[in-house]
Amino acid sequence: MTPKTLYDLPTPSLVLDRAKLARNLRRMADACARNGVALRPHLKTAKSIDVARMVLNDETQGIAVSTLCEAEYFASHGIRDIQYAVCITPDKLERVAAIQAGGAKVALITDNAGVARAIADANGRIDTTFYVQIEIDCGENRTGVLPDSDQVTEIARILDAAPNVDFDGVMTHAGHSYGCRSLEEIEALAETERLAAVTAAEAVRAAGIDCRTVSIGSTPTALHARHLDGVTEARAGVYMFGDVFQAQILSCTLDDLAISVLTDVSSHRPDLNHLTVDAGALALSKDRSTENVSNDVGFGLVGDIAGKIVAPQLIVTRVYQEHGLVPMCEGQRLEDYPIGRRLRIYPNHVCMTVAMYDRYYVVDSDEGNGTDIVAVWSRVNGW
Ligand SMILES: Cc1ncc(COP(=O)(O)O)c(C=O)c1O
Secondary structure (H helix, E strand, O other): OOOOEHHHOOOOEEEEEHHHHHHHHHHHHHHHHHOOOEEEEEOOOOOOHHHHHHHOOOOOOOEEEOOHHHHHHHHHOOOOEEEEEEEOOHHHHHHHHHHHHOOOEEEEEEOOHHHHHHHHHOOOOOOOOEEEEEEEOOOOOOOOEOOOOHHHHHHHHHHHHOOOEEEEEEEEOOHHHHHOOOHHHHHHHHHHHHHHHHHHHHHHHHOOOOOOEEEEOOHHHHHHOOOOOOOOEEEEOHHHOOOHHHHHOOOOOHHHOOEEEEEEEEEEEOOOOEEEEOOOHHHHOOOOHHHHOOOOOEOOEEEOOOOOEOOOOOEEOEEOOOOEEEEOOOOOOHHHOOOOOEEEEEOOOHHHHHOOOOEEEEEOOOOOOOOEOOEEEEOOOOO
16 A cells, blocks of 8 residues: 555654755755855765755756765766765776766765876776866865875876876865854854865966866855855755754754654553653664754654654653663653654754665655655665
């Protein structure tokens, strides 16, 4: 039977609110337009062609991905401009060439002269042109070369000299923006991110090498940058769905959360004044990102079947593989949550939560009571 409403679904299931998604997409598109840069939506979170179709338009054509599996999937659906935004390893080059043979361009990133040489050495062996960017570290201390280091021009020269490479520019990612707690901090970090990318691009140009792409991005910095002079594009991903953590670091509000996990109340412990739901660690993830922010929501914030947040303190405090534990908070009584009652849990870190599912059950809170399923969208998982 085709499910018609959230009452028809097995639990746990992943629910996507299309109206909230659309609003989130508009907010980021407006921020990029205001700063005069292209938006390159990062589809590492959504991993869905249906979501991509909602993001892409005449102005927004290119995407970023975090796995080659995503690159293959989106290329097979006709997307032609893809950035694989994780450092490439030489063993993946044949797979990249196979995707490009189908007509898509897959820009690669590296922060390593040895890898740049390995790409150049594939000349004559792998029949494709590799588009390669240099990853710059703007302070996250994860990957990338420092913007003012000699490695920037060293790698650029290797790539530029290689007959099988089209040197594509520089990119950086201020992932440490998730550590910011105020608008001022995010704005300052956005400027650090911008400067890192622009400084590296200028070093490349000073070496006589064209630097087409100057790519920055994380949801907080792309949304709140005061200006992006010298930058060509902003990548962002989690903004599409939002999560409780992003709401606490000012990327969105709790009203904007587009993803929730549909779950059933599965047991009562009146002696301990808690219930359990059938969404545990595998259904919600064990990410605890709100632990050190303004309001710790444990492993998720509880909403009712229509997605309305019941009480700010009604949260999943413990998870086991298939159990989530919800203690009653002030004003809530176990008897109001009979076994079988359907709830929707808003996750802490949505990227980790959605990764466990193969589809989105789509509802639309702007239509009716928001519990009718208006579409089922598939996701691609794996590497
Ligand atoms: C290289 C890179 N760019 C962009 C992003 C998007 O960041 P966000 O999800 O905060 O928008 C990520 C996220 O992991 C990333 O690793």
